[in-house]
Amino acid sequence: MSPRELAVPVLLAFGVAVTLLSCLGVLVMRDPYDRLHYTGPAAVLAPVAIAAAVVLEERLSAAGVKAVLVALVLVTTNPVLGHATARAARIRQFGEWRVREEEREGGRP
Amino acid sequence: MNEWSVAALALLAGLVPCGVVCLRGSPVDRLVGLELAGTVVTLVLLVLAQAYDRAIYFDLALALALLSFAGGLVFARFLERWI
């Protein structure tokens, strides 16, 4: 088995494992803010690993380019979505997102 | 059955926790579950494109990634005050 043939299943397994761990994290966390953090690995690390597996198998053909594009879209949009969701959650909770006095001194609101 | 099909099956299992979160919890919890489900399905399509050797599934994955993002933003905006 060549290194390339070995790398593809390893990268796939890694991407799947990261995604499943993210799903478990979203399930077990109690707070919506805490859950939000666990969407990160599935949207940033897993797509890169899976796109790398596709590129290793297909080289930079149309398939490889599209896989890279999908990974790029997921990596760049997830931080924006996370920020928007956290901000919306905070506005919903407090009426506005601004810093509260007790947070300036440290700790949870 | 190749490694890509197995990966797709395994990724599909990740939709169960997302579904549980979408069914229970506060509206923001459900939005987080929905966003993660969108990501998981995008990855499933990416992997299925290789499993079935169908290039069109890459286009589906890209469309879903973009639309999930737009949809998530719309939900987040509405959840601030109106839902």
Add this chain to the structure above:
Amino acid sequence: MARRVGFWIAWYVPLVILWLAFVDTLDPAEVALGLVAAAVAATAAELVRSQDLVRFRLDPRWLRDVHRLPWQVLRDCWLLAVGLWRHCTGRPLRGTFRVVPFPSEADDARSAARRAVVTALVSVAPNTVVVGIEGGGGEMLVHQLVPEPGSPVPPSMLEEGSDE
């Protein structure tokens, strides 16, 4: 006018390349369709840009520390994995809000771009999510799952620099 043509071309060329990458063929009909579709899209993009709805001026120096991001992402994913293990074995994990200094008082195109870029860069790594930036107070509100000392803001983004 020359500036508008320049922006139009800056949109058009990458869109044509993207089309060709997607269709993966140099069939004349596909290429012709791609040239037309890219022209429509580039025209739409330039029309929206010329409305001046969003004023944005990027400074390439802000991206000086972007090479640290992959390591930061891997490190944060490991922190989250360890935190998940602890949470599942009886030591619950609770995130906290933190206030981080981030001077950003101006309200011009450069400052708007700076706030947007720092929000995106800091939120990429899974352990930290930016909630908002308070311009008047020079503060950034972030939520961290695993508390970490120090500022999550890349050093290259901390200097406010000169504005228009």
